[in-house]
Amino acid sequence: MDRILRRREALRAELAAKDLAALLVVDPTNVAYLTGFTGDSSSLLVGRDRDLILSDGRFTTQLEQECPGLEAYIRPSVQTMNQAVAHVVAGLGLSSLGFEAAHLSVADWESLKGELKTTSLAATEGLVEKLRSIKDADEVALIREAVAIAQDAFLKLKGELKAGETEKDAADRLESHMRALGATGTSFPTIVAVGKRAALPHARPTAGTRIGDDDFVLIDWGASGRSSYKSDLTRVVVTGNVTPKFEEVYRVVLTAQERAVAAIRPGAKAQDVDAEARSFIEQAGFGRFFDHGLGHGIGMDVHEGPRLRRESPTILEPGMVVTVEPGIYLPDWGGVRIEDDVLVTPDGREVLSSLPKGLDSVKP
Amino acid sequence: MDRILRRREALRAELAAKDLAALLVVDPTNVAYLTGFTGDSSSLLVGRDRDLILSDGRFTTQLEQECPGLEAYIRPSVQTMNQAVAHVVAGLGLSSLGFEAAHLSVADWESLKGELKTTSLAATEGLVEKLRSIKDADEVALIREAVAIAQDAFLKLKGELKAGETEKDAADRLESHMRALGATGTSFPTIVAVGKRAALPHARPTAGTRIGDDDFVLIDWGASGRSSYKSDLTRVVVTGNVTPKFEEVYRVVLTAQERAVAAIRPGAKAQDVDAEARSFIEQAGFGRFFDHGLGHGIGMDVHEGPRLRRESPTILEPGMVVTVEPGIYLPDWGGVRIEDDVLVTPDGREVLSSLPKGLDSVKP
Numbered sequence: 001m002d003r004i005l006r007r008r009e010a011l012r013a014e015l016a017a018k019d020l021a022a023l024l025v026v027d028p029t030n031v032a033y034l035t036g037f038t039g040d041s042s043s044l045l046v047g048r049d050r051d052l053i054l055s056d057g058r059f060t061t062q063l064e065q066e067c068p069g070l071e072a073y074i075r076p077s078v079q080t081m082n083q084a085v086a087h088v089v090a091g092l093g094l095s096s097l098g099f100e101a102a103h104l105s106v107a108d109w110e111s112l113k114g115e116l117k118t119t120s121l122a123a124t125e126g127l128v129e130k131l132r133s134i135k136d137a138d139e140v141a142l143i144r145e146a147v148a149i150a151q152d153a154f155l156k157l158k159g160e161l162k163a164g165e166t167e168k169d170a171a172d173r174l175e176s177h178m179r180a181l182g183a184t185g186t187s188f189p190t191i192v193a194v195g196k197r198a199a200l201p202h203a204r205p206t207a208g209t210r211i212g213d214d215d216f217v218l219i220d221w222g223a224s225g226r227s228s229y230k231s232d233l234t235r236v237v238v239t240g241n242v243t244p245k246f247e248e249v250y251r252v253v254l255t256a257q258e259r260a261v262a263a264i265r266p267g268a269k270a271q272d273v274d275a276e277a278r279s280f281i282e283q284a285g286f287g288r289f290f291d292h293g294l295g296h297g298i299g300m301d302v303h304e305g306p307r308l309r310r311e312s313p314t315i316l317e318p319g320m321v322v323t324v325e326p327g328i329y330l331p332d333w334g335g336v337r338i339e340d341d342v343l344v345t346p347d348g349r350e351v352l353s354s355l356p357k358g359l360d361s362v363k364p
Numbered sequence: 365m366d367r368i369l370r371r372r373e374a375l376r377a378e379l380a381a382k383d384l385a386a387l388l389v390v391d392p393t394n395v396a397y398l399t400g401f402t403g404d405s406s407s408l409l410v411g412r413d414r415d416l417i418l419s420d421g422r423f424t425t426q427l428e429q430e431c432p433g434l435e436a437y438i439r440p441s442v443q444t445m446n447q448a449v450a451h452v453v454a455g456l457g458l459s460s461l462g463f464e465a466a467h468l469s470v471a472d473w474e475s476l477k478g479e480l481k482t483t484s485l486a487a488t489e490g491l492v493e494k495l496r497s498i499k500d501a502d503e504v505a506l507i508r509e510a511v512a513i514a515q516d517a518f519l520k521l522k523g524e525l526k527a528g529e530t531e532k533d534a535a536d537r538l539e540s541h542m543r544a545l546g547a548t549g550t551s552f553p554t555i556v557a558v559g560k561r562a563a564l565p566h567a568r569p570t571a572g573t574r575i576g577d578d579d580f581v582l583i584d585w586g587a588s589g590r591s592s593y594k595s596d597l598t599r600v601v602v603t604g605n606v607t608p609k610f611e612e613v614y615r616v617v618l619t620a621q622e623r624a625v626a627a628i629r630p631g632a633k634a635q636d637v638d639a640e641a642r643s644f645i646e647q648a649g650f651g652r653f654f655d656h657g658l659g660h661g662i663g664m665d666v667h668e669g670p671r672l673r674r675e676s677p678t679i680l681e682p683g684m685v686v687t688v689e690p691g692i693y694l695p696d697w698g699g700v701r702i703e704d705d706v707l708v709t710p711d712g713r714e715v716l717s718s719l720p721k722g723l724d725s726v727k728p
Contacts (some may be wrong), residue, residue, distance in 0.1 A: 058565040058653030106473050107465035172543040179536040201422040202403055291421030
């Protein structure tokens with residue numbers, strides 16, 4: 001069976017277990033995962049024995065090319081998507097319809113309720129996301145490719161990086177390198193943050209700050225590769241002096257990151273992996289300067305399940321791919337974050353990224 | 365008064381008119397518009413006499429820098445956003461709270477309802493979007509800048525374009541040019557579609573199709589400039605023969621586009637502007653090959669209000685900025701679309717984009 005169809009069959013089994021006649025999938029990434037369709041503005045109806053994508057005339061030809069064999073309902077432009085769903089659901093005689101509560105807006109839910117005559121709506125959460133959190137071999141290969149593109153582009157940039165160029169120029173060039181290496185784009189807006197600006201975990205590169213304005217630069221980047229699979233990495237590059245304070249902070253982050261990576265294995269709780277890094281950083285006296293989760297799943301979205309953070313009860317399973325990215329951010333000094341992408345394997349873990357991260361490697 | 369604060373005052377007047385004690389703004393672009401904050405994962409509470417942004421520790425410093433004077437509630441990581449909202453709302457003693465029904469998911473709405481003890485929720489739609497649809501002078505200047513970047517990059521690309529390079533290479537270079545000219549990125553994934561592939565209104569550039577594989581290439585692109593204001597343009601470039609069929613289709617689209625642009629003025633109905641182009645294309649016999657709306661507002665989002673399409677009752681007002689982009693798509697032949705960005709002025713309209721589009725200009 002084709003891998004895309006296999007996903008819909010897995011979802012169908014979930015529907016049967018939950019006694020749902022059908023699920024309306026509205027999240028564009030979930031639709032893409034279940035169909036291979038790369039457009040937008042389209043919803044998928046997965047029923048007990050029939051699937052149907054609802055779209056509009058802009059995508060007729062694209063659907064034929066990307067989703068051969070998938071039944072499509074092309075709504076006329078005078079019909080809204082919710083009217084189209086009601087029309088199709090009535091035709092199928094569905095008495096109940098599951099919907100994605102985390103993705104359907106209250107406004108669309110009200111409108112859909114108004115259009116449906118005899119079909120009741122049932123909220124569901126995370127059904128497709130749960131399937132997506134376990135990658136198959138093809139997906140792991142696509143993530144490996146996105147990691148390789150990101151790494152090659154970084155090494156090229158690092159070799160060229162010179163004092164005086166702006167954060168924005170460096171970020172633009174990193175993106176250009178990733179595209180030239182086959183990426184369709186970046187996973188997210190690249191972060192290039194010099195010195196103090198690295199104290200902002202989500203800093204945007206500026207044209208006003210230059211490489212060399214401070215002793216180091218933090219780069220957080222990723223490639224969106226074929227079929228949109230993503231990578232997400234962070235490294236710090238020293239361009240000036242390695243101060244004792246930098247060494248101290250860097251060593252703490254690196255050890256915390258390595259401990260967390262080593263804690264990844266099937267059966268481990270996500271919150272325990274987070275705690276592995278967090279408790280080490282706390283013991284080193286930097287606890288209040290690590291104020292975000294340890295990591296997140298990557299795949300077709302750069303942020304997806306599972307989340308590695310406090311209170312996360314998720315149990316890790318083989319096939320999950322997560323980032324591990326502890327950081328310490330000191331206001332008016334800067335920040336250090338180290339991030340790798342890690343696959344949960346049947347025996348433990350495989351770190352998919354391989355850029356050097358030892359203190360020696362970041363020295364100029 | 366500062367322009368950002370003026371926006372919140374305008375929203376406050378709307379709240380008073382609707383007898384709402386406060387509005388919870390969750391859409392990231394709406395939050396950015398009302399605060400100047402460029403991060404994410406943050407919500408804004410606009411009350412009768414007090415505004416407050418709810419965020420997390422990753423954004424503490426960034427909020428201080430980007431939103432001086434705006435009160436911030438930094439939620440601890442053990443508190444969810446909905447718990448934080450309930451906490452703040454209880455502190456303010458609000459009896460009712462408006463929310464953005466088009467942006468709040470059913471899941472978040474259910475969760476928020478559960479957290480709120482004595483506050484009732486009231487659905488609102490489009491309050492901030494309505495303000496955003498009318499641009500002030502600063503915003504128009506930012507859009508002009510985004511248009512200029514896109515145009516300069518296109519002219520550079522057009523001068524270099526050569527047979528044999530892939531659609532993807534051309535799209536990557538266009539993006540690289542826009543960034544070098546000051547863009548923070550593209551407005552949306554660039555479309556470079558050669559010949560038959562231009563029959564897909566939302567074609568993605570491929571590495572398998574090359575410039576010169578067919579007689580012409582359609583390019584739909586835009587720059588995201590400072591403060592994320594966007595441009596959105598489409599031109600067709602002929603790289604081979606100008607066939608009689610191409611001439612016929614191109615002339616119809618061009619005339620339809622020019623007629624629609626000329627129909628733009630304050631007081632005109634959006635659906636009438638759409639009809640101006642649509643009826644011309646229908647009379648020319650291509651009606652069923654123009655299966656999308658005529659255009660959309662641009663601003664901080666590349667698709668925002670007002671929509672120019674069938675059934676749209678919106679009345680155009682000075683300060684609105686819209687795309688005008690009719691197209692004809694013939695399966696197995698290709699497609700032609702021509703798109704400019706147009707400002708509604710007190711007297712009529714100003715076309716912000718100025719790239720040549722006459723049939724002579726597209727010939728090789």
